[in-house]
Amino acid sequence: MSVIVVFLLANYGNGQVVFNNDLDQITSDVCTGTSKKIAVSTVSGTCTPYAGNVNSVVFTWQVESSPGVWQNITAFSISGITYDTEQRINAGGTVISSILTINVAYGTDEATWNYRVLAQGSGGCALATSLNEAIAVKKNRWLGTVSSAWSDPNNWSCSRVPAAISSAIILPAANNPVITVNAAVKDLTLQPGSVLTVNSGYNLTASGPVTVVGDGNFTLQNNANLLQTTYTGNNSGPIRVGRNSSALMRQDYTLWSSPVTGQNLLNFSPQTLTGRFYEYNTLTNTYSAVNPSANTFQTGKGYLIRMPNNHPTTPTVWSGQFTGVPNNGDITLSLVNGGAGFRYNAIGNPYPSPVKMSNFVNANSTKITGTLYFWRKTNNTATEPGYCTWTLAGFVSNGEAQVVNPNGILRTGQGFIVEMVNSETSVLFNNAMRVANNADQFFKITSDDSDELAGDKFCLNIVSDAGVKNQMLLGYFDVATNGVDFAIDGKAIEETSVALSTLIGGEKYLIEGRAPFQNEDVVPLYFNTDAAGQFTISLERLEGLFLGSQEIYLKDNVANVVHNLKAGAYVFTSGAGAFSNRFEIRYTDSSLGVQHPDLGAANVIAYVADNSLVVKSNAEAIEAVQVFDVQGRLLTEKKNIDTTSAIVPLTGNKQVLLVKIAIRNGLVATRKIIF
Incomplete structure (x- = not known):
């Protein structure tokens, strides 16, 4: 006033x-x-x-x-x-x-x-x-006159609670401030001797720098976030960021990444044996030991760290704490590219807040395959793969305990693996990828920020009589093709003792997205096992039309059996070996089907000329053309064409586009172009 x-x-x-x-x-x-x-x-x-x-x-x-x-x-x-x-x-x-x-x-x-x-x-x-x-x-100063409540204006020198346009200075006080609501400031300064805590489940958003002077104490509890939006500069002074692991056992590992600069590896987990800190070696696709006392977390890099040696032998959450200057702004991470098969790098979320996976993947669409891999394995077990796999098509579990679909969110402190493409040697992180999400622990379910593609999809599980497990996902999407699609198809990262997958271009994929569903489609499955035994194949997580009356059949070409998986699991026996022709997925119970013109690349083509999309069909007349971006958003369309060629004007920046071409008689072809 x-x-x-x-x-x-x-x-x-x-x-x-x-x-x-x-x-x-x-x-x-x-x-x-x-x-x-x-x-x-x-x-x-x-x-x-x-x-x-x-x-x-x-x-x-x-x-x-x-x-x-x-x-x-x-x-x-x-x-x-x-x-x-x-x-x-x-x-x-x-x-x-x-x-x-x-x-x-x-x-x-x-x-x-x-x-x-x-x-x-x-x-x-x-x-x-x-x-x-x-x-x-x-500027507005914390006085703590009446309580520790950040949101009480009587605790502030200006008699108002800070907002996104106003600065805040935290002074030592009898009542230290605690944030128990989602709060915002322009910039934040903690003076020596002051204490600020953001409770679990809440966010502090700063549109300017965060400065901690002297022994000021700024703590983000587990599942609390510091978000910085338009400000891309540096922060000053250390903060403390709490991060809980999944419920793991003593000798289990977590792939960690630090949200702060200056955190020593050993100080982060001082009870972990010094020989149990690892970094990923791209050129050998193995983990190599790193000296934890002599190394700090590199910004954006993932480190595989075993649980503390005094941790319980039963599944128990471990509470870690990172201490250092909070990372912010544009971060370019240099990586290793050793050529085909040797392009995998362990990286991680570099911020004291979650990152949306689709934001990260789309910002690096020319640098990585778009598949993210997450380590989760009980140590010394051979019954599951080491990694879970994610693309925009969905999430594939490795069957271990403490694994839940992350639904598109990289948690604070979470490390993961990406595969580079071509000769690329870097990835980018930026503030636009960050989100205010407060779900608990790695792999925790949340749906608010999921960008999974809507489509018709299901998972297939296989388990041996020895308990060895594997999972794959098969889906049909408007923006997918039957070839390899960026951020949709997920290649297998490892050889496992039991595997069920598809083959695209001779490589194994645990996640395959295909062109829009037709019930005449037949999908060959690749199956391998290191040991003879009895195996069970079953369905999980049906979506889209598969939730309805559409059946899913597994054909065993060796046993000459067509089995309805929606009616129950299929049990079979096999010797050791790799089998690329034994199984196939069908959607009718007969090998006979309606014959249609071939919609291969020779008969339906799409290309860019003079800032326009040109589509031609040598099969049937084209009825409609739709153009999508890689996130499945419809950018433009042309209907009622009824000729064998069409021209569709294009606008916007250079990007990967997916073209859905509807042909007479209800057939659909999908093509991928770069505009």
Whole structure:
């Protein structure tokens, strides 16, 4: 609330205006985002025959720009401070006043400014100079007067809770602030001796830097987040970031990545044996030991670390804490590319907040395959693969305990593996990838930020009589083709003792997205096992039309059996070996089907010419063309074509596009282009 301070000025002598009640030479604190009024007045006197007319005195307000140097406020600009002036005359016409309003914006720097006024009467009166009055611009400070509640305005020096446009300074107090609501600040400073805690489940968003001075203590509990949006610069001073592991056993491992700079590996997990810290060796596709006492977490890099050696032998959550300067802004991570088969790198979320997987993948669409791999394996067991696999098509578990679909979110501290493409040797992280998500632990379910493609899909599980497990996903999407699609098809990262997958271009895929569903489709499955035995294939996580009446059949070409998987699991026996022709997925119970024209690349083509998409069919007339981006968003379409060729104008930036081409008789072809 603004306060008006009025000083009456009397004209005593002849010759000039005399300030009877001059400025008080005091300094008043003014909070950013508020204003302050100061005013002077003079009454009619003998220096000039003015009668109190409003034009009889000229007031000129000045500010001290440097010690002893005064400038008119209209000539000297102060960032964040603006002025309004007003001149008044009383009802009797005998008192003339000038009021200066000093407006202090939220982002104004803290400083003290002196003001004075010059007054000159009409008719040749001499110039009179007032004394000084000062304002001290102050940011909002934590006082902790009544409680520890961040959201209580009575705890703040400016009697208001900080917001996205205002700064906050935390001072030592009897009641240290605790954030138990989603909060926002412009910038944040913790003074020495101060303490700030963001409780689990809440977010603090800063649009400017975070500064911790001296022994200031800023702690993010597990599942609490620090988000920074438009500000991409550096922070200063260490914070503490809590992060819980999944419920693991003593000799289990977690792939970690640090959200802060300066965290020593051994100090992060001091009870882990020093020989059980690893980094991924791209050129051998193995983990290599790293000296934890001599190394800190490199920003954006993943490290495989065993649980502390005093951890329980039963599944138990371990609470870790990172300490260092919080990472922020654009982060380019240099990686290793050893050519085909040797392009895998262990990286990780570099921020003290979650990252949306689709944001990361799409920002690196020319650098990686778009498949993310997550380590989760009980140590010394041979019954499951080491990794879970994710693409935009969905998530494939490795069958281990403590694995739940992450639904598109990289947790704080979470490491993972990507595969580079071509000759690329870097990936990018930025603030646009970060999200306010507070679900618990690695692999925790949340649906708010999932970008999984909508489609018709299901998972196939295989398990041996020895308990060895494997899972794969098969789906049909508007934006997919039957070839390899970026961020949709997920290649197997490892050779496992039991595997069920598909083959695309001779390589094994645990996740395959195919062109829109047709019930005549037949999908060959690749099966391998290191040991003879009995095996069971079953369905899991049906979506889209498979939730309805559409059946899913498994054909065993060796046993000459067509089995309805929706009616129950299929049990069979096999010797050791690899079998690329034994099984296939069908959607009718007969090998006979309706014959349709071949929609291969020779008969339906799509290419870009003169900023337009050109589509041609040598099979049937084209009925419609739809163009999608890799996230499945429809960008443009053309209907009712009814000819064997079509031209569709394209706009926008260079990107990968998926083209869905509807052919007469209900057939659909899908092509991938780069525009």
